[in-house]
Amino acid sequence: MTPTFKIDHTNCADCPIRHRAVCAHCDADELEELESIKYYRSFEAGQTVIWSGDQMNFVGSVVSGIASLTQTMEDGRTQMVGLLLPSDFVGRPGRESAPYDVQATTDVVMCCFRKKPFEELMNTTPHIAHRLLQMTLDELDAAREWMLVLGRKTAREKIASLLSIIARRDASINQKGGAIVFDLPLTREAMADYLGLTLETVSRQISALKKDEVILLEGKRHVTIPDMGRLMEEAGDDSDGGFLV
């Protein structure tokens, strides 16, 4: 309920995602142009930001919170195809309608740009286009990495993979000799939709990882990872990535 980010500023210089978002490479002049076409919108957890098929009249960045991209089949099966974290970009310049549902998984604040002006700005400021290309290539890599998870990993490995990803980005709080602590931002159902599983299987595998002490649980969402290397082994990843410690 307490907002993690105050949205009453209008100054890009103070923005928490200033250095990672689509505007990262912009200089002062360019920022000023962006400021003139930007506005903020807030969404509550569970709210739909954009419906698949709807007209898109803005693009934008996630400032705080987590949103998800999901695809749904006619019979109701749904697959999450992307997790949008702060600084991630939403929308596609040059496209009319949204290809996926965008939903606020937690409370979300977005920095929106009216689409038309943004598209024009992209043509005149290579900094923005270049940054967007970088970010899109990164997302493509992430999507492909996820294809391996969906196509080839077991339920247990899938859970471990998801936990690694969240731990990696949330590696803010390290306690007691390198243990990593965080709160799961997703319900079991959302995790299931991301992993291509049922929520029952998610629950069972989390219980199993807890029983084997790969993770510790307090309540349903508060996770402690005592040994990150162990978790990555469980995820089926090369734990010799060697960039932790």
Added chain:
Amino acid sequence: MTPTFKIDHTNCADCPIRHRAVCAHCDADELEELESIKYYRSFEAGQTVIWSGDQMNFVGSVVSGIASLTQTMEDGRTQMVGLLLPSDFVGRPGRESAPYDVQATTDVVMCCFRKKPFEELMNTTPHIAHRLLQMTLDELDAAREWMLVLGRKTAREKIASLLSIIARRDASINQKGGAIVFDLPLTREAMADYLGLTLETVSRQISALKKDEVILLEGKRHVTIPDMGRLMEEAGDDSDGGFLV
């Protein structure tokens, strides 16, 4: 064995992928610059174009044939994460080493650009950067569509989805009242790696679709699709896409 495309030309104007590749929007001057840094390479079916982790000193376009991007886990499980058709782009400007194995699925001809000069060219010619952004966004959409296939579809639906995709792009030969005919460019194993299945399951489901007359088979690779709408229903897609006839 008979080459489908003669590679003894050096003239971009005659290039079969001229209007769809990364060079699509280039004007005569820009093409000339590209010509000066390009060269052709041929690969036989089965050959590896680039090993994951290798230094990339070129980027390029698939001119003819089909290549695949695959990821492999330590225990040998492999997942195909992309299918590269003619005009698709290989490599990433600004990255040192390849993240995936690139393999020639059929005989392949590639139009390669030395990486350094290409990167410089990207900075000076917005046409190229812009086209690359478009293509990357399209690939991202394709990857996300595939995530739905991998995460939520049954084996039968997966096969039908793959056949639809191939049929869609290969919809060259329409015989006898709209039936679509093509040759599968993939082995059963490659299909399995793309679909996150075993080759046995692929074989069984193809036999089942044949028995149910969703497809007709001559030999192992020659496929006839009598009713595209029927196939798309089997794929679990909205057959009311409405762009066929």
Added chain:
DNA sequence: CGCTTCATTGACGACGTTCAAGACATGTGG
């Protein structure tokens, strides 16, 4: 002709789904 590669088919079992019941926490109204 035998060898290799690619594909098909069968029998069996494991893993994940489905269906169902119940636990736990939070919120609402009597």
Added chain:
DNA sequence: CCACATGTCTTGAACGTCGTCAATGAAGCG
């Protein structure tokens, strides 16, 4: 304050899809 409803999560039992292991078939090539 308790009764009751609701949403989230856990756990159990039965089932089914797909993977594993194995045998066989078909086609191409030395």
